[in-house]
Amino acid sequence: xIRGVNRNxxxxxxxxxxxxxxxxxxxxxxxxxLDYMKISPPRIADIGCATGDGIRALQLRYPKAQxxxxxxxxPMLHGVRARSSxxxxxxxxxxxxxxxxxNADARALPLADNTLDVVWSNLMLHxxxxxxxxxxxxxxxxxxxxxxxxxxxxxxxxxxxxEAMQKVGADDTVRRFIxxxxxxxxxxxxxxxxxVMDMEIINFTYRHPRQFLADQxxxxxxxxxxxxxxxxxxxxxxxxxxxxxxxxxPLRFEVVYGHAWKPSPRTMTKRDAAxxxxxxxxxx
Numbered sequence: 001x002i003r004g005v006n007r008n009x010x011x012x013x014x015x016x017x018x019x020x021x022x023x024x025x026x027x028x029x030x031x032x033x034l035d036y037m038k039i040s041p042p043r044i045a046d047i048g049c050a051t052g053d054g055i056r057a058l059q060l061r062y063p064k065a066q067x068x069x070x071x072x073x074x075p076m077l078h079g080v081r082a083r084s085s086x087x088x089x090x091x092x093x094x095x096x097x098x099x100x101x102x103n104a105d106a107r108a109l110p111l112a113d114n115t116l117d118v119v120w121s122n123l124m125l126h127x128x129x130x131x132x133x134x135x136x137x138x139x140x141x142x143x144x145x146x147x148x149x150x151x152x153x154x155x156x157x158x159x160x161x162x163e164a165m166q167k168v169g170a171d172d173t174v175r176r177f178i179x180x181x182x183x184x185x186x187x188x189x190x191x192x193x194x195x196v197m198d199m200e201i202i203n204f205t206y207r208h209p210r211q212f213l214a215d216q217x218x219x220x221x222x223x224x225x226x227x228x229x230x231x232x233x234x235x236x237x238x239x240x241x242x243x244x245x246x247x248x249x250p251l252r253f254e255v256v257y258g259h260a261w262k263p264s265p266r267t268m269t270k271r272d273a274a275x276x277x278x279x280x281x282x283x284x
């Protein structure tokens with residue numbers, strides 16, 4: 001069953017799958033990081049699940065866990081179902097073994113407090129102008145000792161494109177991304193403990209920039225990602241975009257990886273005017 005509201009951010013799940021090369025690569029590298037986590041979570045969730053690569057990987061790793069696939073786009077959730085095998089769909093129908101599909105915004109999760117043990121989010125946070133409300137909501141929904149693991153884009157992404165825009169005097173309409181250190185600070189502000197952050201550059205090459213624009217259109221996010229430019233301006237930008245030795249157009253993505261834990265509540269001792277201790281509980 002798909003729960004929630006309909007927000008059609010993407011055209012079709014099939015088109016998304018054809019273009020989501022970066023998301024699949026980053027998801028595979030996130031999964032490698034889980035090898036170092038000695039956990040057996042009862043409840044797992046992929047927030048911003050798209051067509052379900054992440055939640056399927058989590059279910060293979062933690063087959064006994066209850067799984068939730070959460071996305072703001074209803075077509076993406078239909079894509080999760082469509083990409084499941086017939087056997088998996090039957091098992092889900094009769095034995096409730098597949099992921100529960102939830103159509104929801106990361107900033108307003110329809111989940112009770114202390115519900116999740118692992119939250120996974122692959123390339124979702126950079127679509128939020130301010131990730132802090134979503135991180136606080138994830139923290140609220142997580143059980144004590146729970147793990148949040150995510151990847152997002154950093155500020156050095158699409159550098160070649162920005163430089164080409166600057167050369168031709170075009171407005172830099174490319175979406176801005178948050179620095180790794182600032183994201184670490186947001187994790188602490190949201191109540192998480194022991195954040196670990198790192199980053200890497202993943203380089204792509206395109207036979208022509210139109211291929212890149214087509215990918216963003218298939219992902220359903222071209223205007224949100226790149227802003228609006230006229231066709232004439234795009235041609236100028238393409239001409240100023242330097243090629244590599246093979247004659248292809250390079251483009252880098254700074255991928256920021258992070259994980260953190262939800263700590264146990266701790267006591268803070270305060271005293272009233274008479275000097276008596278006042279005990280309160282609050283997240284770290």
